[in-house]
Amino acid sequence: MCLGVPGRVVRWINRESNFAKAEVEFSGVRREIHMACVTDANLGDYVIVHAGIAICLVDEVEAEQTLAELKSLGENSDETP
Amino acid sequence: MCLGVPGRVVRWINRESNFAKAEVEFSGVRREIHMACVTDANLGDYVIVHAGIAICLVDEVEAEQTLAELKSLGENSDETP
Amino acid sequence: MNAPMSPLACPRPTTSDQTITLAHGEGGKMMRNLIRDRIVSKLGETNVQRFSDAACVGTIKGNVAISTDSYVVSPLFFPGGDIGTLAVHGTINDLAMAGASPLFLTLSLILEEGLPFEVFDRVIDSIAETANTCGVPIVAGDTKVVTKGAADGMFLNTTGVGVHHDDQRMSAKQIQPGDTLVVSGPIARHGIAVLAARESLEFMPPPASDSAALHRVAADLQSALGNDLRTMRDATRGGVAAVLHEWAEESTLAMWVDEAQLPLLPETRGVCELLGLDPMFVANEGTFVAAIASHRTEDAISVMKTHSSCGDPAPIGYARRREISPVLVSRGMGGDQPLDEPIAAMLPRIC
Amino acid sequence: MNAPMSPLACPRPTTSDQTITLAHGEGGKMMRNLIRDRIVSKLGETNVQRFSDAACVGTIKGNVAISTDSYVVSPLFFPGGDIGTLAVHGTINDLAMAGASPLFLTLSLILEEGLPFEVFDRVIDSIAETANTCGVPIVAGDTKVVTKGAADGMFLNTTGVGVHHDDQRMSAKQIQPGDTLVVSGPIARHGIAVLAARESLEFMPPPASDSAALHRVAADLQSALGNDLRTMRDATRGGVAAVLHEWAEESTLAMWVDEAQLPLLPETRGVCELLGLDPMFVANEGTFVAAIASHRTEDAISVMKTHSSCGDPAPIGYARRREISPVLVSRGMGGDQPLDEPIAAMLPRIC
Amino acid sequence: MKHLDEYRDAAASQSLITDIRARATRPWVLMDVCGGQTHNLVRYGIERELADCVELIHGPGCPVCVTATELIDFAVALALRPNTIVASFGDMLRVPGSSQSLMQARERGGRIQIVYSPLDALALARQHPNAEIVFLAVGFETTAPATALAVIQATKLSLNNFSIVPAHVRVLPAMETIMRMPDNRVEGFLAAGHVCCITGFEAYQPFASRFRVPIVITGFEPIDLLRGILKTVELLETGQAIVKNQYSRTVQRQGNLAAQSIIDQVYEVDDRDWRGFGTISGGGYRLRAEYSLMNARQKFADVLPPKGRGDVDCRGADVMSGKIKPKQCPAFATTCTPQSPLGAPMVSSEGACAAYYRFEPLPIKVPS
Amino acid sequence: MKHLDEYRDAAASQSLITDIRARATRPWVLMDVCGGQTHNLVRYGIERELADCVELIHGPGCPVCVTATELIDFAVALALRPNTIVASFGDMLRVPGSSQSLMQARERGGRIQIVYSPLDALALARQHPNAEIVFLAVGFETTAPATALAVIQATKLSLNNFSIVPAHVRVLPAMETIMRMPDNRVEGFLAAGHVCCITGFEAYQPFASRFRVPIVITGFEPIDLLRGILKTVELLETGQAIVKNQYSRTVQRQGNLAAQSIIDQVYEVDDRDWRGFGTISGGGYRLRAEYSLMNARQKFADVLPPKGRGDVDCRGADVMSGKIKPKQCPAFATTCTPQSPLGAPMVSSEGACAAYYRFEPLPIKVPS
Ligand code: SF4
Ligand code: SF4
Numbered sequence A, B: 001m002c003l004g005v006p007g008r009v010v011r012w013i014n015r016e017s018n019f020a021k022a023e024v025e026f027s028g029v030r031r032e033i034h035m036a037c038v039t040d041a042n043l044g045d046y047v048i049v050h051a052g053i054a055i056c057l058v059d060e061v062e063a064e065q066t067l068a069e070l071k072s073l074g075e076n077s078d079e080t081p
Numbered sequence C, D: 001m002n003a004p005m006s007p008l009a010c011p012r013p014t015t016s017d018q019t020i021t022l023a024h025g026e027g028g029k030m031m032r033n034l035i036r037d038r039i040v041s042k043l044g045e046t047n048v049q050r051f052s053d054a055a056c057v058g059t060i061k062g063n064v065a066i067s068t069d070s071y072v073v074s075p076l077f078f079p080g081g082d083i084g085t086l087a088v089h090g091t092i093n094d095l096a097m098a099g100a101s102p103l104f105l106t107l108s109l110i111l112e113e114g115l116p117f118e119v120f121d122r123v124i125d126s127i128a129e130t131a132n133t134c135g136v137p138i139v140a141g142d143t144k145v146v147t148k149g150a151a152d153g154m155f156l157n158t159t160g161v162g163v164h165h166d167d168q169r170m171s172a173k174q175i176q177p178g179d180t181l182v183v184s185g186p187i188a189r190h191g192i193a194v195l196a197a198r199e200s201l202e203f204m205p206p207p208a209s210d211s212a213a214l215h216r217v218a219a220d221l222q223s224a225l226g227n228d229l230r231t232m233r234d235a236t237r238g239g240v241a242a243v244l245h246e247w248a249e250e251s252t253l254a255m256w257v258d259e260a261q262l263p264l265l266p267e268t269r270g271v272c273e274l275l276g277l278d279p280m281f282v283a284n285e286g287t288f289v290a291a292i293a294s295h296r297t298e299d300a301i302s303v304m305k306t307h308s309s310c311g312d313p314a315p316i317g318y319a320r321r322r323e324i325s326p327v328l329v330s331r332g333m334g335g336d337q338p339l340d341e342p343i344a345a346m347l348p349r350i351c
Numbered sequence E, F: 001m002k003h004l005d006e007y008r009d010a011a012a013s014q015s016l017i018t019d020i021r022a023r024a025t026r027p028w029v030l031m032d033v034c035g036g037q038t039h040n041l042v043r044y045g046i047e048r049e050l051a052d053c054v055e056l057i058h059g060p061g062c063p064v065c066v067t068a069t070e071l072i073d074f075a076v077a078l079a080l081r082p083n084t085i086v087a088s089f090g091d092m093l094r095v096p097g098s099s100q101s102l103m104q105a106r107e108r109g110g111r112i113q114i115v116y117s118p119l120d121a122l123a124l125a126r127q128h129p130n131a132e133i134v135f136l137a138v139g140f141e142t143t144a145p146a147t148a149l150a151v152i153q154a155t156k157l158s159l160n161n162f163s164i165v166p167a168h169v170r171v172l173p174a175m176e177t178i179m180r181m182p183d184n185r186v187e188g189f190l191a192a193g194h195v196c197c198i199t200g201f202e203a204y205q206p207f208a209s210r211f212r213v214p215i216v217i218t219g220f221e222p223i224d225l226l227r228g229i230l231k232t233v234e235l236l237e238t239g240q241a242i243v244k245n246q247y248s249r250t251v252q253r254q255g256n257l258a259a260q261s262i263i264d265q266v267y268e269v270d271d272r273d274w275r276g277f278g279t280i281s282g283g284g285y286r287l288r289a290e291y292s293l294m295n296a297r298q299k300f301a302d303v304l305p306p307k308g309r310g311d312v313d314c315r316g317a318d319v320m321s322g323k324i325k326p327k328q329c330p331a332f333a334t335t336c337t338p339q340s341p342l343g344a345p346m347v348s349s350e351g352a353c354a355a356y357y358r359f360e361p362l363p364i365k366v367p368s
């Protein structure tokens, strides 16, 4: 369960709490997504979307840190084949 | 309105007043017909059937009299062309 | 053999062994198994070379004729036939009536989700047996399944290819004033059989369809009569009335019919009277009308009588110069009556 | 002209000028008018010689191929195409993929009572325009109308006849280990377009189908590559996965695919991720797979690139000796994964 | 078929036609008031054959055609109501309501089932216990016993999902309405044979006397019709405003008492709107209060439409009463055609306007 | 796609696999409890690749598969109820009930509409004001905010024809059930990343301590999964029964408070029958009393089926808890196949039994 896909918030449609909605882009295609759980998202932010609603913001700082770890991992494995 | 077709009573199915039913034959084909209005029909009698129920008995004596009239009519017209 | 798996759906499909499911139309293993086990095995391996795609049928000599028809009869089964016999006979008959010998058919199925296999198998068996009896193989096919409610059980399409006999071209334009109109057997059987079965009219005995293949009698008539056979037409939707109206329009003549001469089974007549239907407007599926040079009428009837697909053929009228009405019927009361062109669905009436 | 009359029904039918009615399928005047005014006039008089019966199409030289398909897409219209483009392209493509040049089509319509004429006309216009662009005439037809609720708007059948090019016979049995698998353009467009339109998924821009005719590119590939073109298949129901499974079964080889090489539009990918669908299992309607002797891969791609029906063709893998799995996919994680055979309807998943 | 074929004999017909022509000293104006009779008068060409000696007017004899638009609108609303199936005779499907016919409602998703008999609608109610089955109970007195019996059976079987739209009409009040019209031209009536099977013809005697008009009970086959016409002409020629029964093989003076009792048990006489005629006093039947649970008008009062406006611009009543010929109606063959009728007489294939439209000789394309 | 493609990198995956193999001194038994993770572990071949150093058990991670037969039976009954449309995620259609699946109910005329989002079911309720729309609200905590929001919106919009079958399950109580099983073999958990987006992982800390089991919050892409596995192995190798968040780009310790408040407004924790596991205390959510008008269990109590018997003969709980291998179940590949599953683990394409059935190398016909 719990198919969640990252998408970028491109336009707010409605910010009214329970009815909050935004246009979110996934790889060039956009859809209206319910935003009641992430009413603080800014345009350009990534959210994880599950069953038509955004369930959280993607934390860009944490994401970069993870990617940096991965990079060093690649380097480590190059060093120790 | 009022398409009525003569058929011959071939079998009684149910003689219980409001639910009376008989098998009636029309030119070689038979169907169950409601008989609540002609509960006194005998097998072999002709009834006029309209919308699934028999609405009256055909009076054979009257029918023969009419046909006799027609026959004499034909003769009359032969006499006076 | 790998287990069939779908990455698209969690949970995976459960194969129903009772009914057609959407999965049987999805292009995968279930469809291939259905085609292999329940269609091709019945129709014969050699007939259906690639049921799901294009078939190679070799070379064809002569002028090619093609005809297509979809079959949507409800109910699927009725006394005297079923949707399968109709699909084979109907397309063969369209070729035959156009003067062509049928060579092969294609078969395309539209199935409603939930269709019981028992029904499916009965229809396929009927198609296989009918095609076999007719000597016309089914060479290619297609299967689609639609959601429950999106179709009425099963629709079929058959498309037939044939070759024309010699250079003879029959056409209503060949009809001459004085030509006899011959009908090949008792009319109105199919439409009454289907109506009685569909509306549960519960007649006893249940009226039976005339579903039959006409390619053999058509070929014999062509050889026997040559150009004295002006044209033929199976009197399907719209019945004999529709055929006569089309011929009147194409020939610009009038078609005249003596109602008393129309062959009609007593039981068909009984049902027609009861429901207020005119048998000339009721569909047939193995009964045809032929326009014949009048001096060859008896020859035509003799040929028809040698075929079991024709029962009690009879001349019913003739073509004549048009005055006002394109089709006229005599009902014995003196003047001829114009016969309406069929326009609407046949409904039982009480008025 | 006589007024159209029905002796079968009191009161008489009222002609709807807005929608298809049962009377349009009853074989009478309304049907003939429909065919004349709204079908034949669009498709061209010369094309449809006798829409309601059999057509004579003259002689055919060479080995004849035939293919039939019914079209039941819902909704009838979607970005990139409609049921009419599918019906013309689909049957042309089945012939083309079998190595035959399409000569003509038949067209059979099953219409639901109440279908708005506006919808009907749009589809017929689309069929006419598509057949015209493809240069493949429609020579015979059929029209049936079923009661409201007995069909989903409109179903079509097209049956196509073609002739094989020379004696070349393509087949999956010709595939050799080492042959390249080439796909002609971005995959999964049709299935996603239809799903999005049907379920009102409201993507912006709406995903568009790849509906296209492949007879020209197929003919060019055959001339250019000869027997180095082993076989082709349009990746319709079941998508690329279904084609690879059929080829694996027929050739008894394994088909290996590098997932990263599959051409895929970003927007198609976005929808697939969101709905949990694997694009290899999603239907195409103008995208095909070809198996090609590996040294001719570039030639094949060059030919494809000259055709607008192909966008961004790419080699996606190759055939190899079978070990255990018939179809294998590399997803870059080391070992190859067996690719499932499509089995069931594609459903959006949340799991 | 016995009792049918005998009355289609060509020679006898010719004799009768000869006799009628011989007896009629002027073109008497006769009216039939039964669609079935109109149908056969047209079908067998009797009307045209006698055109020189008898003028036949086809009165409001098709209850299908005289059913008020408001009732069609109600049936349409019921057909479109969720979970509701309207059962009807096939005849009703094409009658235009104020915006659509039942046939058109079905194209829009309404559920309509054609039945041969009202009793078959009961079977439908048993087959669909979760749906509401509403039978559209049209028809003259002939049909009333069948629908009354359906109501009685449904009650005894406690079929709570069955009801009817009571829409029966009574023929004698309509005949009276016509006779009371200021420009009435009717000189003799062919009375509807199958109506009289049920009702008998006692009530016709005072009517004939009061309006000084002969009435002949007539059957449906060509010979029945010709005998009826001949008898009416004879009565007219001899100045006798009396009732004669020329359909004695089925019609008895007192009618069918069992059928009358079934009608009586379920229905009572009521005023009724006739399409094209307006309200006719005693012109129909309503359900008795005991059966109100089966009265769709009460059960589904929420979808009862407003009273129909009637057919604007239609001069149907004038046509059906013989006051004008259809061609004198400005709408005839212009805005009113069989394909798109404005009023009842153009709707039915037996309607006077439709008949005139049909037999009007129009140019035919014949190449020279 | 950003935040997706980066985590499918082949080279990094290889490094991680190498690292896992290097760190694991024995074949640790790890359990994932999310079908999405199972899906990708199978799809990317990670399970097979690591088979020599880590044993992966796929726990009851597919809420679709653990939905009790009784709830499927209820949904089937609703779909077959007149004038009622069951809206559902596509996943649910093929789950067998005690006699049929929703897919089979549709073949028998049941009305079922697949939706992408519970909020789309609201649109359906607006489109069909005369029909009852019932949403089958399955899913873990991840999905609960979406269905809760649908209930809130429907209430605010006064949509009286909308209701839900509350069928949400909660993952932590299931993990606890597994740990309490007598023959439990689980040594480490990959915690479901998207569940934790909502719930956070505060509650996992005491769980890890109490059961002495490391728990690593894990994402869904191959690299996320491998990082989760690597971290769990590291914790196991170093004897640390603690919680680690390896999905920190989306999961925060306290979870999503707005989402929790939406859940809380509509639902309260309840005991729940899990298919194959029996009743799990606190294993699901029920609708709060304020929303009882939207509770299909109350609204349509007349079609509530009797409590299901569970899947007779299915040893699914033993399989999902790693007690037996699928092949040890007597039904495996004989009476239980993916085409005709006896129990949940054979139903889902990610189920353990189905996975074993699939990868079992069977003879292939290759001509010599
Ligand atoms: S022509 Fe039409 S409008 Fe005029 S009276 Fe006849 S039915 Fe009415
Ligand atoms: S093989 Fe089937 S019956 Fe056995 S545990 Fe797995 S799902 Fe249950």
Ligand SMILES: [Mg+2]
Residues within 6 Å of the ligand: C052, C053, C054, C141, C142, D067, D068, D069, D091, D094
């Ligand atoms: Mg094909």
Ligand SMILES: [Mg+2]
Residues within 6 Å of the ligand: C072, C073, C074, C075, C076, C152, C153, C154
């Ligand atoms: Mg059918």
Ligand SMILES: [Mg+2]
Residues within 6 Å of the ligand: C069, C090, C091, C093, C094, C234, C236
């Ligand atoms: Mg035919």
Ligand SMILES: [Mg+2]
Residues within 6 Å of the ligand: C093, C094, C097, C233, C234, C236, D053
């Ligand atoms: Mg024909």
Ligand SMILES: [Mg+2]
Residues within 6 Å of the ligand: C052, C053, C141, C142, C143, D068, D069, D070
């Ligand atoms: Mg096909």
Ligand SMILES: [Mg+2]
Residues within 6 Å of the ligand: C067, C068, C069, C091, C094, D052, D053, D054, D141, D142
């Ligand atoms: Mg044809």
Ligand SMILES: [Mg+2]
Residues within 6 Å of the ligand: D072, D073, D074, D075, D076, D152, D153, D154
């Ligand atoms: Mg459709």
Ligand SMILES: [Mg+2]
Residues within 6 Å of the ligand: D069, D090, D091, D093, D094, D234, D236
């Ligand atoms: Mg195709």
Ligand SMILES: [Mg+2]
Residues within 6 Å of the ligand: C053, D093, D094, D097, D233, D234, D236
């Ligand atoms: Mg194909």
Ligand SMILES: [Mg+2]
Residues within 6 Å of the ligand: C068, C069, C070, D051, D052, D053, D141, D142, D143
């Ligand atoms: Mg046809």
